[in-house]
Amino acid sequence: MSRESMEYDVVIIGGGPSGLSTAIKLKQLDSNLNICLLEKASEIGAHILSGNVFETRALDELLPNWRELNAPIKTKVTKEKFLFLGKTKSLSWPTWLLPTVQQNHKNYIISLANLCRWLAEQAENLGVEIFPGFPASEILYNEDGSVKGVATQDMGIDKDGNKKDSFEPGIELLGKVTVFAEGCRGHLGKQLIEKFELNKGKDPQQYGIGFKEIWEIEDKNHEEGLVMHTAGWPLDNNTYGGSFMYHAENKQVFLGYVIGLDYKNPHLSPYDEFQRFKTHPAIKKIIEGGKRISYGARALIEGGFQSLPKMFMPGALLVGCDAGTLNMPKIKGSHTAMKSGIIAAETINEHLKETKDLSIYENKFKNSWLYKELYEARNVKPSFSWGANFRNYFYRNRPNFI
Numbered sequence: 065m066s067r068e069s070m071e072y073d074v075v076i077i078g079g080g081p082s083g084l085s086t087a088i089k090l091k092q093l094d095s096n097l098n099i100c101l102l103e104k105a106s107e108i109g110a111h112i113l114s115g116n117v118f119e120t121r122a123l124d125e126l127l128p129n130w131r132e133l134n135a136p137i138k139t140k141v142t143k144e145k146f147l148f149l150g151k152t153k154s155l156s157w158p159t160w161l162l163p164t165v166q167q168n169h170k171n172y173i174i175s176l177a178n179l180c181r182w183l184a185e186q187a188e189n190l191g192v193e194i195f196p197g198f199p200a201s202e203i204l205y206n207e208d209g210s211v212k213g214v215a216t217q218d219m220g221i222d223k224d225g226n227k228k229d230s231f232e233p234g235i236e237l238l239g240k241v242t243v244f245a246e247g248c249r250g251h252l253g254k255q256l257i258e259k260f261e262l263n264k265g266k267d268p269q270q271y272g273i274g275f276k277e278i279w280e281i282e283d284k285n286h287e288e289g290l291v292m293h294t295a296g297w298p299l300d301n302n303t304y305g306g307s308f309m310y311h312a313e314n315k316q317v318f319l320g321y322v323i324g325l326d327y328k329n330p331h332l333s334p335y336d337e338f339q340r341f342k343t344h345p346a347i348k349k350i351i352e353g354g355k356r357i358s359y360g361a362r363a364l365i366e367g368g369f370q371s372l373p374k375m376f377m378p379g380a381l382l383v384g385c386d387a388g389t390l391n392m393p394k395i396k397g398s399h400t401a402m403k404s405g406i407i408a409a410e411t412i413n414e415h416l417k418e419t420k421d422l423s424i425y426e427n428k429f430k431n432s433w434l435y436k437e438l439y440e441a442r443n444v445k446p447s448f449s450w451g452a453n454f455r456n457y458f459y460r461n462r463p464n465f466i
């Protein structure tokens with residue numbers, strides 16, 4: 065079967081924060097570059113789980129005038145709460161006692177999907193070709209084994225694998241460099257990590273599952289700018305996880321729960337724990353009388369610094385959560401994904417202009433604030449067992465709390 069092919073300087077797979085930042089930075093560095101970006105969702109943002117506390121550090125570097133460009137970043141974090149939950153009671157923990165990485169006073173409560181839509185607009189204004197509705201399904205290789213590009217999925221195949229009348233073969237998109245920005249557990253990224261042994265000598269990757277619901281709540285319960293996190297009930301002391309509730313504009317709250325997938329109890333159902341959590345009096349009183357307007361779930365990549373694979377290979381780079389740049393103690397991966405995209409763009413620009421090897425990515429990454437941030441956060445998740453001991457001690461000494 066012959067497939068049509070199109071040639072670009074750079075092909076980017078994934079229209080999340082990392083892929084879009086790569087595209088924008090590349091065009092800023094050289095407006096003559098031909099860049100295409102494939103997104104599997106029907107439109108940019110449609111597969112992004114909305115609701116996010118956003119650190120602007122990478123965006124400040126990428127588009128310092130984002131305020132004038134009317135970026136959808138309006139609600140500043142004005143207040144923070146951290147609650148330890150027992151079955152019916154809750155104890156407020158002073159947020160100044162939390163590690164600084166978990167404090168949010170300079171951040172914003174945003175819809176990440178809207179931010180991606182806006183980033184896509186900026187990219188298109190710079191001349192990036194964005195193709196939504198096109199999942200990249202196959203990696204293409206040159207004879208020397210380097211990555212040559214990707215092929216999109218064939219369309220019009222029935223459930224038994226037979227071609228329907230509407231059959232159309234996929235298209236080959238060939239790039240001098242291909243950037244994989246598929247997000248956590250990207251299926252092409254996983255193949256590349258295995259083929260090029262990018263994770264050799266690294267700790268095994270770790271994952272979590274995150275649920276997010278958007279609620280419209282009653283005015284009296286809404287405090288725009290409030291960020292609230294909880295730990296404790298309904299999870300037992302050996303399960304890594306907790307909740308978040310972000311009060312955004314328009315009486316909306318982004319409510320969610322994250323559970324590490326290394327939980328020991330095989331009967332635990334993360335989704336049901338989330339639903340149970342919403343019945344706690346401290347949570348119920350906020351959402352009661354409100355309406356859930358959307359919901360979703362997404363895997364999170366939690367291994368951090370120790371599990372971060374090599375992010376370059378012949379002909380291609382891995383960026384964002386496809387590699388694993390999320391900062392777990394912060395529960396933030398948007399700004400780190402964006403920064404990894406910026407570094408990727410700088411690498412590609414030098415690679416194309418000065419024929420430097422893509423391995424310069426590593427040095428650039430090591431000299432960046434992203435490396436420093438992930439390095440500093442590296443022991444927080446592993447020290448969870450210490451945290452669990454602390455919680456056991458706390459509950460033992462306050463039996464009435466439960």
Ligand SMILES: Cc1cc2nc3c(=O)[nH]c(=O)nc-3n(C[C@H](O)[C@H](O)[C@H](O)COP(=O)(O)OP(=O)(O)OC[C@H]3O[C@@H](n4cnc5c(N)ncnc54)[C@H](O)[C@@H]3O)c2cc1C
Pocket residue numbers: 077078079080081082083102103104105109111112113115116117118119176198199200201245246247248250251252273274275276320321322361362363364383384385386390395396397398399401
């Ligand atoms: C519940 C939850 C809460 C979170 N809260 C926060 C928070 O408050 N603050 C924060 O900073 N971060 C948060 N994060 C993390 C943040 O969402 C991610 O770190 C960030 O989105 C990673 O960006 P990315 O570009 O690497 O990947 P993604 O945002 O996952 O984007 C990947 C894109 O690629 C597309 N794609 C995937 N495969 C293909 C393919 N084969 N072909 C074409 N397109 C493809 C996807 O549809 C998607 O649009 C949270 C994550 C979860 C799950």
